[in-house]
Amino acid sequence: MRKAFVRRTSRLFLGCTLIAAGALPALAHAAWQPDKNVEIVVAGGPGGGTDQLGRLIQSIITTHKFLDVNTIVLNKGGGNGAEAFLDLKMNKGDPEKLVIGTNNIYLLPLVSKLGYQWQELTPIAAVAEDDFxxxxxxxxxxxxxxxxxxxxxxxxxxxxxxxxxxxxxxxxxxxxxxxxxxxxxxxxxxxxxxxxxxxxxxxxxxxxxxxxxxxxxxxxxxxxxxxxxxxxxxxxxxxxxxxxxxxxxVPTCHEQGLGIDQYRFPRTVFMPGEVTAEQRAFYVELMRKVTETPEFKAYVKQNALVPTFLEGEPLTAYIEKDTARVTPVFKEAGWLKN
Missing domain, CATH: 3.40.190.10 (Periplasmic binding protein-like II)
Structure with a gap:
């Protein structure tokens, strides 16, 4: 959704890429592993925050040898990310495809007539949150x-x-x-x-x-x-x-009496629908390992993100709560399409 996020990510690798190289083993003993190159599809254009996160994840996977196959980053930012999400729907059952997005993956269908719902896809994790x-x-x-x-x-x-x-x-x-x-x-x-x-x-x-x-x-x-x-x-x-x-x-807006306790959006990772439980579990653990690396922690700190890792039921509950919160706002504004 947001095109501008941070312009300085590349500097993170200078100080921490070698610190933990090889420190975290590949997911060698997982019940399932990809045997083809993994596509990391970015739901945004080159250079934006979602793109930088996708390329950071790719770099960490490569540096720490978390996969025995290669990763490829592709940008599909058309329609505010809808291009990437429709690509996921069209490739149901494909276990070598990930999409990096935000809350746009589950909110876009509320305000635009698109050919998918987030429930048709497979949530993997929310790996960080942005404060406002x-x-x-x-x-x-x-x-x-x-x-x-x-x-x-x-x-x-x-x-x-x-x-x-x-x-x-x-x-x-x-x-x-x-x-x-x-x-x-x-x-x-x-x-x-x-x-x-x-x-x-x-x-x-x-x-x-x-x-x-x-x-x-x-x-x-x-x-x-x-x-x-x-x-x-x-x-x-x-x-x-x-x-x-x-x-x-910086004081909280609640301290200032604005009536909103918290407003954030998640950095999300999804797979296509109809993948197996073992395939989903593999990528959940892969993303967990990514977020535990020094490079990722430095990225979170430099950009003042909220350290977060949600998967499974907590992630589903997060999505449903966020959707329920904004739906009345969208309705009052005349944005709802369904």
Missing amino acids: ILWSYKGAPWKDAKSFYEAVKADPSNLRMGGSQSKDVDQTLTLLLNQTTHSKLVYIPFKSGSEAATQLAGKHIAANVNNPSESISQWRGDQVEPLCVFSKERMAYTEKVAGEKSWAD
């Missing part, structure tokens, strides 16, 4: 999230929320905020989170809800300020990233 932060520009007349929304409710006519794309996670969060704060903040879609960050730094919009990595450059450049993070608890990262401030210094 309410950002405003440096020197704004409001100094926290509460006073920002007081200004919105007083006179929303000249205030705009920017975000990445339409009918997507940023606009969904904006609509949720309008509901919980009883406000009418207008949403302006841009091509990416990066563009939304640039527009905010230039004071062309009043706020955005970018992920941490999408606005860190502008924060370090003293152009924007994080007002609050949509999380039940403050972020765990205490190292200074912008002057004397760390991610842990």
Whole structure:
């Protein structure tokens, strides 16, 4: 969904690729193993966050020799990722195909007439989550999230929320905020989170809800300020990233009284439908091993992601809860297609 995520992933390999090479054995004793090259299909274009995650996973698998076959990364980002998900449906039973996506794999069918439902596919894991932060520009007349929304409710006519794309996670969060704060903040879609960050730094919009990595450059450049993070608890990262401030210094939006305890989206891995239990189990353990490597942990830390690993029933419950939460928002906005 989000096209801009992080531009610095390649530097991670310099410090940690050799640290644990060979430290984690291949899945040699699994009940099933692939005997053909494995396709890692990225539900996004080259260079975006989903693409970088897919290529990181490929690099880790190769470096640690987790597979006895090769991996191939393919980008199929058409239709906001729908191209990749339809490819999964068309290849039911294929155990050598994975798709890297986000919550778009299960939310897209709600807002677009597509030829699949996520239940026809095989969830493998959620390997991390992205937090969302309410950002405003440096020197704004409001100094926290509460006073920002007081200004919105007083006179929303000249205030705009920017975000990445339409009918997507940023606009969904904006609509949720309008509901919980009883406000009418207008949403302006841009091509990416990066563009939304640039527009905010230039004071062309009043706020955005970018992920941490999408606005860190502008924060370090003293152009924007994080007002609050949509999380039940403050972020765990205490190292200074912008002057004397760390991610842990950002208050939660719940502390600021915005009425949303938490809003995140998962980084997901799926297989086609109609694969065997042994095939699914193999890739669950493969993704688990990937997330346990130093490279992956460094990637999570650098991008201020939430360390997460969900599979099986907990992952299904997560998907169902997330879907139930946003469905009424989509309905009120007139987005539902089914």
